[in-house]
Amino acid sequence: MLKKKLLILRELQRPQSVWELISRYDYDLHALCDELKALLEDGLVEYRDGMLSVTEEGEMALEDAGIAPRAEVRCERCRGRGIVYDAFIEAFETYLSLTENRPAPVTEYDQGYIAPEDVMLRVAFIYERGDLEGKDILVIGDDDLVSLALAATGLPHRVRVLEIDERLVDYINGAAKEYGFPVEAGTYDVREELPPDILGLYDVFITDPVETLPGIRLFLSRAASGLKGEGSAGYFGLTTQESSLRKWREIEKMLLDMNFAITDILRRFSTYPNTGNIGAALEEYPVYIRLREILGDLTPPDTDFYSSSLVRVELVDRPRPLVTGHVELTDEIYVDDEAYVTAKASRVLR
Amino acid sequence: MLKKKLLILRELQRPQSVWELISRYDYDLHALCDELKALLEDGLVEYRDGMLSVTEEGEMALEDAGIAPRAEVRCERCRGRGIVYDAFIEAFETYLSLTENRPAPVTEYDQGYIAPEDVMLRVAFIYERGDLEGKDILVIGDDDLVSLALAATGLPHRVRVLEIDERLVDYINGAAKEYGFPVEAGTYDVREELPPDILGLYDVFITDPVETLPGIRLFLSRAASGLKGEGSAGYFGLTTQESSLRKWREIEKMLLDMNFAITDILRRFSTYPNTGNIGAALEEYPVYIRLREILGDLTPPDTDFYSSSLVRVELVDRPRPLVTGHVELTDEIYVDDEAYVTAKASRVLR
Incomplete structure (x- = not known):
C-alpha cells in the first residue's frame, strides 16, 4: 500500500477528527483528500459522529504493512521545536x-x-x-x-x-x-x-x-x-x-x-x-467544500x-x-x- | 564587523576552549581558523591556559555591534533536537x-x-x-x-x-x-x-x-x-x-x-x-595542526x-x-x- 495511505491509517488507529488528521499529516491536502476518500470507499476507514477511525479491515492492512500503534517522539517540553523562548x-x-x-x-x-x-x-x-x-x-x-x-x-x-x-x-x-x-x-x-x-x-x-x-x-x-x-x-x-x-x-x-x-x-x-484566524470564512475554503463532499456532515475544527x-x-x-x-x-x-x-x-x- | 567574526566574539563572552567554540560555531573550520587568527592578532580575543575569551577591546566591539551576553534557547530536555526516543x-x-x-x-x-x-x-x-x-x-x-x-x-x-x-x-x-x-x-x-x-x-x-x-x-x-x-x-x-x-x-x-x-x-x-573516535590520530588532523599554528600550545579536546x-x-x-x-x-x-x-x-x- 502507498505510504500516503498508510500514514493516514497509522494516525487513525486512534479515532480523531479530520482536522486533527490534517494537523498530523505531512503531505498536501489534495493527497490527503484523495487518499482518505479511497480509504473510506474501500472500507478501511470509517467516519462516525465526526470521528475518523480504522475499521477491522484497516487494522489488517496495517498489520500486513508491519505498522504498530502510533508512538509519540516529539519532545513534550518544546513541542518538537527544539527551541524554547x-x-x-x-x-x-x-x-x-x-x-x-x-x-x-x-x-x-x-x-x-x-x-x-x-x-x-x-x-x-x-x-x-x-x-x-x-x-x-x-x-x-x-x-x-x-x-x-x-x-x-x-x-x-x-x-x-x-x-x-x-x-x-x-x-x-x-x-x-x-x-x-x-x-x-x-x-x-x-x-x-x-x-x-x-x-x-x-x-x-x-x-x-x-x-x-x-x-x-x-x-x-x-x-x-x-x-x-x-x-x-x-x-x-x-x-x-x-x-x-x-x-x-x-x-x-x-x-x-x-x-x-x-x-x-x-x-x-x-x-x-483557528481562533481569531478563521470564522464563517472556513465554509468558503476549498478544503472545507471538498471534505464535506467526502465526509458528508463536517464538524467544525477542534x-x-x-x-x-x-x-x-x-x-x-x-x-x-x-x-x-x-x-x-x-x-x-x-x-x-x-x-x-x-x-x-x-x-x-x- | 563581519558576522563570522561577531559569532566568535559572542561565544567567547564566556571563556571556553577552542573545542567548545568549534562545537558552537555554524561555519566551516576554515572560516573559524581565519577569523579566530584575525581576532587574536587584533587583540579582540585572548588565549590563556587553554581558554579563549574576549578582551576589553572585544567587549567594546560587541557593544558597538549591539550584542548581549549569550542566552541559551535550545531545549534542555531534548538538547535542541525536538525529538525524544x-x-x-x-x-x-x-x-x-x-x-x-x-x-x-x-x-x-x-x-x-x-x-x-x-x-x-x-x-x-x-x-x-x-x-x-x-x-x-x-x-x-x-x-x-x-x-x-x-x-x-x-x-x-x-x-x-x-x-x-x-x-x-x-x-x-x-x-x-x-x-x-x-x-x-x-x-x-x-x-x-x-x-x-x-x-x-x-x-x-x-x-x-x-x-x-x-x-x-x-x-x-x-x-x-x-x-x-x-x-x-x-x-x-x-x-x-x-x-x-x-x-x-x-x-x-x-x-x-x-x-x-x-x-x-x-x-x-x-x-x-571524542571518546572512542579520536585518539593519537587527532594530532594528524589538519584542524589540529592549523590550530596549533594559531594558538601555540593546544589543549586536548574537552x-x-x-x-x-x-x-x-x-x-x-x-x-x-x-x-x-x-x-x-x-x-x-x-x-x-x-x-x-x-x-x-x-x-x-x-
Whole structure:
C-alpha cells in the first residue's frame, strides 16, 4: 500500500477528527483528500459522529504493512521545536500585550497569523542563528506582528515592515512609537520593486509568502533583493498542506538559483490558531467544500490544523532575485490547485 | 564587523576552549581558523591556559555591534533536537549492549561513529516520518551500527548494509543472527554500481557520506539508485565544519537534480563523541595542526566538538543518480581543502 495511505491509517488507529488528521499529516491536502476518500470507499476507514477511525479491515492492512500503534517522539517540553523562548519571557509578555488589540484578520487580504508562542520561538531561533542582535531586519507582510516580537527583545538594530494593509501599518507604527521601538512600517504592494532605501540594505528577511509558484517566486525575489549579500539570511514559512513536495522542490530550486544555501528546515514549527484566524470564512475554503463532499456532515475544527515549516536560507554570494521591477499580476499568482486553505486572496497581493 | 567574526566574539563572552567554540560555531573550520587568527592578532580575543575569551577591546566591539551576553534557547530536555526516543527505550538498551564490543574505529577507513543517543534520535525521527515501519532500508557505510538500532525497534521489514570494513560486516551479521534481526550486511566499495538485488528496491537510504563534492556526489548517487521511486526517502549527515555553505548549496543542487525535495534539515542533530573516535590520530588532523599554528600550545579536546545536521530528502519522481556504473577514484574524491577533521581517508572509500 502507498505510504500516503498508510500514514493516514497509522494516525487513525486512534479515532480523531479530520482536522486533527490534517494537523498530523505531512503531505498536501489534495493527497490527503484523495487518499482518505479511497480509504473510506474501500472500507478501511470509517467516519462516525465526526470521528475518523480504522475499521477491522484497516487494522489488517496495517498489520500486513508491519505498522504498530502510533508512538509519540516529539519532545513534550518544546513541542518538537527544539527551541524554547525562556530567555525572552519578558519580551514575550510585552509582545502578548501588544497583540491584544491587533486588527482582526480580514477576508480581503485573507490574513492569518501564527500563534504568539510560535512567533516567539521563531524570534528565539533567529537569535540563536546570530540574525537578531544588532541586525537590520526586513519583514514583508506582517499580520503576525513579528516586527514587534523582534523589537520587544531590545536586540535588533532596526526593523522595517512592508505591508499592504494600512490598518497593520498604523498599528505597528503606533506600538513602535509608544514603546520606543526601532520599527518602521510602510504600505507596500509586492507587485512593485522594493523602494531604493531598502534595496540591498538589510541583513535578514522574514516573510510568510503565498505558496503558488509564481507568487512565491515574486515574494522571495523581493525579499532577496532587500539583502546585503553573503552571510545575509532569510526566514520564511512553507506548508506541506498547500504545497506538494514537487512544489517544494521547485521552490528550493528558486532559492539555490538566487544564491541561497538552505541551512535549516524545521517541520511544523509555526501553528496558525483557528481562533481569531478563521470564522464563517472556513465554509468558503476549498478544503472545507471538498471534505464535506467526502465526509458528508463536517464538524467544525477542534484543533489548530494549519501549520508551516520554518525554512532558513543564507546567501553565499550577492542576491540574484528571479524577478525584478514592476510586475502585473494575474490570478495564477495567488491561486493554484494546491491552495486549499488560503485560496481566496493573499495577504500582500490585492 | 563581519558576522563570522561577531559569532566568535559572542561565544567567547564566556571563556571556553577552542573545542567548545568549534562545537558552537555554524561555519566551516576554515572560516573559524581565519577569523579566530584575525581576532587574536587584533587583540579582540585572548588565549590563556587553554581558554579563549574576549578582551576589553572585544567587549567594546560587541557593544558597538549591539550584542548581549549569550542566552541559551535550545531545549534542555531534548538538547535542541525536538525529538525524544522514550518510546524506544528498550530498543536503545538493546542497541547499547550491541555497541559495547563494536570494532574500534581504524585509521585506514578514518571511521567515526555518532553518539548512541543521537543514533537512537535519528531512528525516532525516521520513525515519525513514516520511514521505519515495514520498510526496506539501505544503509551505506555503517560504523554507527544504525542498522542494529533500526532493527532493535522490531519495526523495519529488512535492513541491508553495504560497508567496506569486513570487521563491521561480520559484527553486524553476527549480532543480526544472535538477535534474529532481519539485517544483512555485505562488503561494498562505493566505486562500484550497487548490486542488482539492491538497485531500485529500497524505500529508504541512510548514509553519512564523505563531504568532498565528488565524494558526496558519488555516495548520494549510489544511495539514490537504491530507492524505488516517488515517496522513497533518504537521510544523511552533513556538517558545517567541513562543508562551507557554498558547498552546501552545491550539494543541495545535486539533490534537486536527482529528483529529491529537501524536507527537513535539523542542525547539530548528530554528535560524534571524542571518546572512542579520536585518539593519537587527532594530532594528524589538519584542524589540529592549523590550530596549533594559531594558538601555540593546544589543549586536548574537552568537549565533543564534531557534529552534523541531519538532512531528510524525499523523491518526487524516479531517482536520477548523477553517477552510474564503475568509477575510478582519485584523491580529490576524499580530500578537499575543507576536509579539516576527516581528511586522511574515508570510511567506505579505500
